[in-house]
Amino acid sequence: MASTSMIERAKKKSDFRKTVTPYMYLVPAFLVMAVITFYPLIYQVVVSFTDFQTKDLLRGLASEKLNQVGVQNYVDILAGGLPVQNFDFFRVLTYNLWWAITNVALHVPAGIVIAVLLNTPGLWMKRIYRSLYILPVVIPPLVVATVWRNIFDEQYGAMNQFLTSAAMLFGSIDPVRIRWLEDFTPPIAWLLPNGPLTLAYYAMMIANFWLGWPFMTLVATGALQSIPKDLYEAASIDGASAYQQFMNITVPLLRPAMIPATIYGFTTSFNLFSFVFFMTGGGPARSTEILVTFAYDLVRNLRLYGAAAAFSVIVFFVALIIFLITNRLTKATENIVE
């Protein structure tokens, strides 16, 4: 009997080792994350329940002037009580979602169609096109935003100059002076009177389209090449036209690759800080403001650190909800193909 208990003890010891060893490996990474991720995160949550301002910067949470305000910051943000002009949290959130969805809704189909066109067998200079469309993917959004901001410049921008030349063809002599990024009146007033979307939104859609479709084409091209050619041959014998082959083979077989790419595109657009910040700064009159640019504004210009912290916590939960939904979507589409 004694020997049995010894064996059991030895077994327990090895079980303990087996369970603990993996955690030991995780400790270093965890320590780093504790310092650079978890500590700031918790700090921010604590700050979000205070009226942290510039005066408290020196001493931080130990500042004697710091007041605990409870959930006041959260209430202010959600109920529009912040001392900020033109701010309505739910309008910004709605616009932000709309901005992300419309971008993806353009980029994904365009990306797929372009990928299919560029995948045409025997197409000349395929490699050149393929290296060209990588360009927007590798240029920083900051640069893209600056270039496009100049393109949409009222006086010197390429867009207005182009429209002027185009108008001249029809006999107009007046230079076109559209204030793309500044005009607050909705562009198609007869269609959407008092519509929420300003001209700047459409200008940014154009600019972000330039930025966004190549990534989708990149992913779609890769996925297209993994679709066996004989499926198309079988379908052509089965009687499918080119369009039917596209709808019945290409689209469903691209889905496993395109859904994660779509989710990625959605989150990128949703949080596209640098692009929005440098293109319009959220203007005119916060009409193109997204959550992250507003959070930045709270800190950088308004110095409302407590409110900004609360805002970030809210954004965190918004992002979490989006993540849970998209995660569901991805899971639902797993295992379509081997």
Add this chain to the structure above:
Amino acid sequence: MASVTFDHVFKKYGDVTAVNDLNIHIEDKEFLVLVGPSGCGKTTALRSLAGLEEITGGEILIGDRVVNDVAPKDRDIAMVFQSYALYPHLSVYDNMAFGLKLRKFSKDEIKRRVGEAADILGIQDLLERKPRQLSGGQRQRVAVGRAIVREPKVFLFDEPLSNLDAKLRVQMRSEISKLHQRLQTTFIYVTHDQTEAMTMATRIAVINKGVLQQLDTPQNLYDLPNNLFVAGFIGSPAMNFFRGRLRKDGDKLLVDTGDFSVAIPPSRSKVYENHAGKDVIFGIRPENIHDADFVPANIDSEKVNVKVDVTELMGNEIFLYLMSGQNTFVARVDPRSKSRVGQQATVAFDMDNFHIFDAMTEQAIR
């Protein structure tokens, strides 16, 4: 149901000629097998018939209709691919129904046809599954089912069994033969496996380097190969070849290989008399070489001394790998043979069953 005709068909890729002046007339309800080594153009020929490749010259007819410029879907054919090419995102039922749906068949008709095909192939229980949930053999059946439901005039098979394991291949072979008898439709079947060709075909077209070598029934191909290539390709183990010369010795005609010589029996010598002195290739199948102790009665046999290199016992027979001077060759002998590795032995060539080919043209001398 229809006949199929390849009329002087060429297919070139740049400088490479994949199919070179192919002429085949395939009768209605025939089971024709195109066989040849990899890259011989047999698959290209089949794909041209399917409309997946455009031919460079000649005409392809299905029935009386020239189909050169007819789209694949309008040729009234169905094809089973080597990879099966099942649509991975569709269920087995939808895979089979796909072509019918595109052709706007009624739901009831689709259901009837798919059900019928599933019955024939024994895949009724799999209809809800996705291709990835099926084994290789089941996928194969679904691929065949997808062809059957269309009720086409011509069935095309592109090496359909080459992805299956050996046992399943044998089983599917007989099932495809049964299917042909049941459907009474023209089958055109591409394979590199001469056993598949021999076991299933009504007629076999042997193709090499894009050129049709011989088109005949399996038995005729086996018994009377037109040339060296067909002789070597059909039959397993392959026919043995010996380089030699036809020599007259008195009133006897001999094939002299340098290491040994065998006399051609008088009954057959007439054919070869005019070729005396010519360089030839002497061919004899392994089963026509016997152990000298177990020679069947009533055959003209010629004894040859050999060294046994390897023996393979098969149970019902023994494969002997033999050497005679520079020549190595195989014999299928009686299992009672006493031949042992490394020993000298005597074998008997059955001189009623041999082939002689012109060494220059590689054509059979008959």
